[in-house]
Amino acid sequence: MSTEHDDHPAGGVRTAFRTCPLCEAGCGLEITVARDAAGVEAVTRIRGDQADVFSHGFICPKGSTLKQLHDDPDRLRRPLVKRNGVHEEVEWEEAWAVIADRLPALIHQHGREAVAVYLGNPSAHSLSALLYNRSLLQALGTRRRFSASTVDQMPRQVAAGYVFGSPVTVPVPDLDHTDFLVVMGANPYASNGSLCTAPDFPGRIEAIRARGGTVVVVDPRRSRTAEEADRWLPIRPGTDALLLAAIVTTLAEDGLIDPGAHVAAHLSGLGAVVAALAPFTADGVAAATGLSAEEIRLLARDLAAAASGSVYGRIGTTTTEFGTITSWLVDVVNIVTGNLDRRGGAMFSMPVAGGPTTRGKAGSGKGFAVGRGHSVASQHPEVMGEFPAAAMAEEITGAGEQGIKALITVAGNPVLSTPNSRRLDAALGELELMISVDMYLNETTRHADVILPPPSQLQRGHYDVALLQFAVRNVANYSDAVLPLDDGQPDEWEILARLGLVAAGLGPDADLAGVDGIGLAGMVRTSVNDPGSPIHGRDPDEILAALGDEPGPVRMLDFMLQTGPFGAAFGSNAQGASVALLRANPHGVDFGALQPRLPEILRTPSGTIELDHPVLLADLDRLRERIGAMEQQPLVLVGRRHLRSNNSWMHNIEVLVKGKPRCTLHVHPDDAERLGLHDGGVARITSRVGTVDAPVEVTDAIRPGVVSLPHGWGHDQRGTRLRVAAERAGVNSNVLADHDALDPLSGTSVLNGIPVDVVAAGH
Ligand SMILES: Nc1nc2c(c(=O)[nH]1)N[C@H]1C(S)=C(S)[C@@H](COP(=O)(O)OP(=O)(O)OC[C@H]3O[C@@H](n4cnc5c(=O)[nH]c(N)nc54)[C@H](O)[C@@H]3O)O[C@H]1N2
Ligand SMILES: Nc1nc2c(c(=O)[nH]1)N[C@H]1C(S)=C(S)[C@@H](COP(=O)(O)OP(=O)(O)OC[C@H]3O[C@@H](n4cnc5c(=O)[nH]c(N)nc54)[C@H](O)[C@@H]3O)O[C@H]1N2
Ligand code: SF4
Ligand SMILES: [Mo]
Numbered sequence: 001m002s003t004e005h006d007d008h009p010a011g012g013v014r015t016a017f018r019t020c021p022l023c024e025a026g027c028g029l030e031i032t033v034a035r036d037a038a039g040v041e042a043v044t045r046i047r048g049d050q051a052d053v054f055s056h057g058f059i060c061p062k063g064s065t066l067k068q069l070h071d072d073p074d075r076l077r078r079p080l081v082k083r084n085g086v087h088e089e090v091e092w093e094e095a096w097a098v099i100a101d102r103l104p105a106l107i108h109q110h111g112r113e114a115v116a117v118y119l120g121n122p123s124a125h126s127l128s129a130l131l132y133n134r135s136l137l138q139a140l141g142t143r144r145r146f147s148a149s150t151v152d153q154m155p156r157q158v159a160a161g162y163v164f165g166s167p168v169t170v171p172v173p174d175l176d177h178t179d180f181l182v183v184m185g186a187n188p189y190a191s192n193g194s195l196c197t198a199p200d201f202p203g204r205i206e207a208i209r210a211r212g213g214t215v216v217v218v219d220p221r222r223s224r225t226a227e228e229a230d231r232w233l234p235i236r237p238g239t240d241a242l243l244l245a246a247i248v249t250t251l252a253e254d255g256l257i258d259p260g261a262h263v264a265a266h267l268s269g270l271g272a273v274v275a276a277l278a279p280f281t282a283d284g285v286a287a288a289t290g291l292s293a294e295e296i297r298l299l300a301r302d303l304a305a306a307a308s309g310s311v312y313g314r315i316g317t318t319t320t321e322f323g324t325i326t327s328w329l330v331d332v333v334n335i336v337t338g339n340l341d342r343r344g345g346a347m348f349s350m351p352v353a354g355g356p357t358t359r360g361k362a363g364s365g366k367g368f369a370v371g372r373g374h375s376v377a378s379q380h381p382e383v384m385g386e387f388p389a390a391a392m393a394e395e396i397t398g399a400g401e402q403g404i405k406a407l408i409t410v411a412g413n414p415v416l417s418t419p420n421s422r423r424l425d426a427a428l429g430e431l432e433l434m435i436s437v438d439m440y441l442n443e444t445t446r447h448a449d450v451i452l453p454p455p456s457q458l459q460r461g462h463y464d465v466a467l468l469q470f471a472v473r474n475v476a477n478y479s480d481a482v483l484p485l486d487d488g489q490p491d492e493w494e495i496l497a498r499l500g501l502v503a504a505g506l507g508p509d510a511d512l513a514g515v516d517g518i519g520l521a522g523m524v525r526t527s528v529n530d531p532g533s534p535i536h537g538r539d540p541d542e543i544l545a546a547l548g549d550e551p552g553p554v555r556m557l558d559f560m561l562q563t564g565p566f567g568a569a570f571g572s573n574a575q576g577a578s579v580a581l582l583r584a585n586p587h588g589v590d591f592g593a594l595q596p597r598l599p600e601i602l603r604t605p606s607g608t609i610e611l612d613h614p615v616l617l618a619d620l621d622r623l624r625e626r627i628g629a630m631e632q633q634p635l636v637l638v639g640r641r642h643l644r645s646n647n648s649w650m651h652n653i654e655v656l657v658k659g660k661p662r663c664t665l666h667v668h669p670d671d672a673e674r675l676g677l678h679d680g681g682v683a684r685i686t687s688r689v690g691t692v693d694a695p696v697e698v699t700d701a702i703r704p705g706v707v708s709l710p711h712g713w714g715h716d717q718r719g720t721r722l723r724v725a726a727e728r729a730g731v732n733s734n735v736l737a738d739h740d741a742l743d744p745l746s747g748t749s750v751l752n753g754i755p756v757d758v759v760a761a762g763h
Contacts, residue, residue, distance in 0.1 A: 028052025120412020185316020
C-alpha cells in the first residue's frame with residue numbers, strides 16, 4: 001500500500017495516498033485509515049495530498065466522498081441474479097453458474113454477433129477495466145461494441161486520427177505556460193477538465209491571468225469559467241466550426257497565417273485548407289454564430305498576436321452536428337497561429353505508460369480509417385471499433401434476425417446517458433440475456449439478468465493509464481488498494497477476465513492465472529521484437545521473471561511503465577519508471593513539462609500532419625449548407641455539469657446531492673417572459689423524440705434562445721436500488737436527445753443544440 005506509518009498493530013491509524021479515480025483530474029488524496037482493536041480498518045478522513053506532484057493538495061467535493069461511496073449501503077457487495085423480475089443477492093459461484101449456463105449457449109445458437117458490449121465512462125478510469133476489457137472483447141469476438149465515446153469525445157479522436165495518424169494524438173493546451181487560452185464548450189470550474197488532465201484546472205486558469213495572460217470562453221452559457229475569464233463569447237450552440245473557420249479566414253486575409261518553421265517542416269495541405277475555408281468569413285458567419293464579425297476578427301488577431309496561445313475545445317464542441325470538423329478546426333487554428341507543439345501552445349503529452357505513440361515506428365504509420373463494417377439497422381460505419389451508442393436500441397429491436405440478443409455492460413448507464421433513453425430502456429427489456437459489471441442496481445442494470453459488482457474504488461489499485469495520455473505535465477502516479485477486498489470478492493480484473501473465459505465456453509473454473517500469464521508473455525514477446533522498444537532483443541524469459549508471477553493488472557502496468565519513454569527498461573535505466581519506483585514515491589513522479597514531439601509522434605502514412613484529409617475537407621460542404629438554417633436556429637437545449645455531480649452515478653451520495661435541486665431548466669429572462677415561464681415553475685420540454693417536465697430556473701447566465709438541462713438524472717425508475725438518488729430523482733435530459741442526430745464522421749450524438757419546444761407545464 002502507498003502507506004506511511006503502517007507499522008501499527010491493532011488500534012492504530014495510518015495514512016494512505018491514492019489518486020482519485022472519479023474524474024480526469026486525478027487528484028492525489030491523503031486518506032486516513034483507522035484500525036480498531038479487532039484489526040478492522042475504516043477510512044476516517046480523505047483530503048487533498050499536499051505533496052502530490054501534480055495536484056499539490058487540490059481536491060473537489062467529490063474526492064472525499066470515496067469514503068461515502070465505499071460505505072454506501074446501496075453499493076452492491078454481492079452479485080444479483082434476476083428471478084421472476086426481482087433481483088436477488090447470490091454467491092459468486094451461483095452468479096457464474098447462471099452465466100455459464102446461458103451465455104455460451106446463446107452464442108452457440110445465435111452466433112457471436114448476437115452479443116453486444118457497452119463500455120461506460122468509469123471503465124476508462126479503472127486500471128482493471130482498461131487492461132481487461134480488451135480480453136473480454138477478444139473472448140467475445142463480437143463487432144457489436146458500443147461505448148460512452150460516441151456520446152463524448154469520439155469526434156476529437158477521429159479528427160486527430162486523420163490529421164496526426166493516431167486517434168490518441170490529441171493536443172492539450174499547455175495550461176501552465178500559455179499566454180492566451182480560448183476555452184470552447186468546456187466548463188472546467190465544474191468538470192475539472194477533460195481530454196486535458198490538469199488537477200486544479202481552475203487554479204491553472206487563474207494563474208494565466210495572474211501572469212498577465214488572457215482567457216476567453218466561448219459558450220452559450222455564462223458558465224463559472226466564463227465568469228472568471230477576460231471575455232465571454234456567447235455563441236449559438238453547434239456553430240463553433242463556423243467561428244473557427246472564420247478565424248482562419250480572417251488571419252489569411254490579414255496575411256497572418258504562420259505555422260512556424262518547426263511545424264511547417266512536417267505539415268502538408270495547409271494551402272488547400274486555407275483555400276477551402278475562404279468562403280467562411282467573419283461577416284459571413286456572424287449571424288449564424290450569433291457573434292459580431294468584429295468580435296470574431298478581434299479574437300483571431302489577438303490569438304495570432306499572443307506570445308503563445310491555445311484553443312481548447314471540449315464536450316460542447318464534440319457532441320454537436322459538426323463535432324469532428326470542429327475538433328479538426330481547433331487544430332487548424334492552433335497550427336495557423338504557430339501554436340502547435342510549442343511551449344504555451346497546444347502540445348502533446350509523453351505518456352509514461354501505455355501510450356500508443358510511444359511504441360512502434362516513430363514518425364509514420366498506417367494512418368487512420370473508419371468503416372470496417374457497418375451497423376445492421378442504420379448502416380452506421382464502424383469508428384474505432386465501435387458503433388454509435390445512439391444505435392444500440394435499433395440494433396436490438398430493429399435488426400430482425402440479426403438483432404442483438406445479449407448485452408454486457410461494464411461501468412455504464414446508457415439508459416440515462418445516451419439518446420432517446422425511453423427507446424433504449426424499452427429495447428433492453430427485449431434482450432434474452434443481459435449481464436452488467438456494475439456496483440449499483442440502477443436505471444440500466446435493473447434490466448440485467450446478472451449483475452457482477454466490482455470492489456469499491458478504495459479496494460482497488462489505481463493508475464490512470466487512459467487519462468494521463470492527455471496530461472499537461474508528464475506525470476506518473478500509482479496507488480495500491482487502500483482497503484482489502486471483502487471476503488470472497490473478486491477484483492474487477494478477475495470479473496472481466498473470467499467473464500471472457502466463461503463466454504469462450506471454458507467454464508467458471510477456468511485457469512485465470514494461466515490465461516493471464518499467456519497474455520503477458522504475448523506483450524513481452526511483441527516488445528522484445530520491436531526495434532523501437534527499450535528492451536529490443538532482450539530474452540523474454542528474463543523479462544517475465546522480473547515481472548513476477550502475481551497475476552493481474554499491476555505487473556502489466558509495471559511492464560508498460562518499464563518499457564515506456566521514461567522506463568527503467570528492466571535494469572537498463574535504474575532511475576526509470578516502474579511500479580517499484582512509483583511505490584517508493586506515493587505522491588507521484590513528475591517527469592517534467594511537455595516537450596515538442598513533432599515529428600516522432602506522427603503515425604500518418606506520409607509522415608506529415610495531413611491537415612487536408614479529404615474526409616474533413618468534404619464535410620465543409622455540409623457545414624456551408626447549414627449556415628442558413630443556423631441563422632434561423634429555433635430554441636435549442638444544451639447540457640451543463642455541476643461540480644458536485646458526476647454524470648449519472650454519484651447521486652446516491654447524500655453529501656453531494658443535498659441542498660437546492662440541481663436538475664433545473666435554465667431559461668433566459670426574455671425567453672421566460674415570451675414562453676410564460678417563471679422561476680420555480682415547471683416547464684414542459686418537447687423534442688422530436690420525447691417530453692419531460694423540469695423545474696424552471698430563470699437566469700441571465702444563458703444566451704436567449706438557449707435552455708440548459710443537466711444530464712444523468714431521472715432516478716425515479718422502478719426496480720432500482722438508489723434510495724438517496726430516488727429522493728431527488730430529477731428528469732432524464734436524454735429522453736429529449738434524438739437518436740438520429742449524429743455527427744456522421746464519428747457517429748457521435750448531438751447532445752448540445754437539441755431543438756425543443758418549451759411551454760409552462762399544465763398549459
Ligand atoms: N445529454 C447528455 N448526455 C450525456 C452527456 C452530456 O453532456 N449530455 N455526457 C456524456 C458523457 S461525456 C459521458 S462520459 C457519458 C457517461 O455515460 P456512461 O458511462 O454510460 O454513464 P455513467 O453515468 O458514467 O455511469 C457509470 C456506471 O458505472 C458504474 N460504475 C462506477 N464506477 C465503476 C467501476 O469502477 N467499475 C464498474 N464496473 N462500474 C462502475 C456506475 O454505477 C454507473 O452505473 O454520458 C454522456 N451523456
Ligand atoms: N463535476 C463533474 N465533473 C465531470 C463530469 C461530471 O458529470 N460532473 N463528467 C466528466 C466527463 S465524463 C466529461 S466528458 C467532462 C466534460 O467536461 P466539460 O467539457 O468541461 O463539460 P461541461 O462542464 O458540461 O461543459 C460543457 C460546456 O459546453 C457548453 N456548450 C454547450 N453547447 C455548446 C456549443 O455548441 N458550443 C460551445 N462553445 N459551448 C457549448 C455548455 O454550456 C457547457 O458550459 O467532465 C468530466 N468531469
Ligand atoms: S477534481 Fe474531484 S473528482 Fe476529479 S479527481 Fe480531483 S478530487 Fe477527484
Ligand atoms: Mo465523458
